[in-house]
Amino acid sequence: MTVRTRFAPSPTGYMHIGGMRTALFNWLWARRNGGQFILRIDDTDQQRNMDEALGPILDAFRWLGLDWDEGPEVGGDYGPYFQSQRRDLHDAALDQLLASGAAYRDFEPANQTRVQREAAEKEKRVYLSSRVSLDLSEADVTAKLAAGEAHVVRFLIPRGRTVSVKDHVRGHVEWDCGLMVDPVIARGDGSPLYNFATVVDDGQLQITHVIRAEEHLSNTPIQVLIHEALGNDLPEFAHIPFVAAPGGKKKLSKRDIDKYRKSPAFQKLFQLGDDVLGALGIDPAEHSLSPVMVAYYREVGFLPAGVLNALARLGWSLDDETENMSLQTVLENFSLERVVKASAGLDPDKLMSYQSYWMGQLSADEKLLGCLDILVRADLIPENPDADTLALVTRVVELAADRIRVFGDILQMDEFFVSTETLKYSEKDFQKRVVKPEQAVDLLRELRQLLAATEDFTAEAMHKVVEGFVEQKEIKFGQIAPALRLAVTGKAKGADLFPTLELLGRDECLRRIDRAIGTAESMKVV
């Protein structure tokens, strides 16, 4: 039997990072077993703007390189792959259940059902469906139907038995049917509800393995029962742990994003995101971009390999030591048996560490391409850079070396792409390094003359000039270098100083030093 797995997202306009992990495990299991991975879109009735709602989800799959064998855009033999277009299948299944007596029309008013439920809760009694509608004769039902009476269709839970499942990660799990409420499987108009539609669809799509997050565990007995009533082959289940928020045990949720912002564990990632997105002119709030969704990582300049590596290691491990794994390596070694049972918190630090590793594995050209792209998006270089710009970026990327963990980090080196006039100084550092130290401005002025007079403006030569200057003035290197760096780059830290000078070129350096001196003096006067 061919393994068939599926991921069935609702078109919500974004791809949740936890959902992506579930999708990844499904993809892995299908690919590992030479089976098919299916994308089914669990849209409800008429969702508007399907492109807007589904696009980001498909984009996330494409970005990470997870392909699907059947689903939107590619079709397949079991279509349609949009739940809303499968209504005839749901209708047929519903008729079957109604005819066999496995389901019944419940005419009990909703508020009455609610009152009973609340009363039971208050009395600490197990609530069970009243099933009063079961006493109705066929003629009664027909009459009520003809009269258009409001009702729902419930699945008749066979009480007095248990449902058990051998879950691939949880092992044996069992439920007592005597404790279960008859679930509503369709509204009066026949429109199916999740638990029912999913079963019909999984059955018809011949899904062999339902791999989903553990929050669905409680839906399982109902779905198993419906599968049985429909005469379907039961799929195997694997309830993987959900992805928890950093520093906690609770499910990572888009709703808690404001809380995460204040979380220490999330701090650095948010900072990075704010910096990069800010430079790109994207307001995270406006685009509701956050670390909860896959798109965030793409925008900030993460690598698919980094995100994939982190996702794979969330609740799964290869052995006792292997951490850095390509998708291929994970694929070759993946097994559901090695999925951990406890929920796993997303660790931004660890994610960043995987990311840095994979960035380090990139060839110079690949790295250049990624940086070029984000520099263009930040408007720091033109869309189709000329040869000079290309050469400059190449050298900046070289100079930045492993300071680039995500492509967005190249934006930290913006001093190479702005003019002297638009260069921004870090105000605090400028005060500390240039304005405040007594001799800083004077030293800078003297050094400027030396730099201006130097014949070849290379890193090596500059180094010698400054060394000589330090010796001659009987000062420490630390008394001039920080001020020089500030004047030229606007920042307190950055790549190696002398190559930076060389790359900027003599004219630019001198202009910047002049500007810094002027600025510092005007500050001192005031």
Next chain:
RNA sequence: GGCCCCAUCGUCUAGUUAGGCCUAGGACACUGGAUUUUCAUUCCAGUAACGGGGGUUCAAAUCCCCCUGGGGUCACCA
């Protein structure tokens, strides 16, 4: 609250199925040191865990029971 799930360093995990090789391993983070006249990298070192209590056994992180704690879920949402 009912039902269900879970429980090893701060975090992700190895070890649990077949008890001994566990004086509990790795990674991230953190701390210290070396290199780098900033920062980052790299290297070395260090701190740090079997939730508690009972059993079973020559032997328990591993098996059993209880407790505690954490979490999921309880819709005419998906």
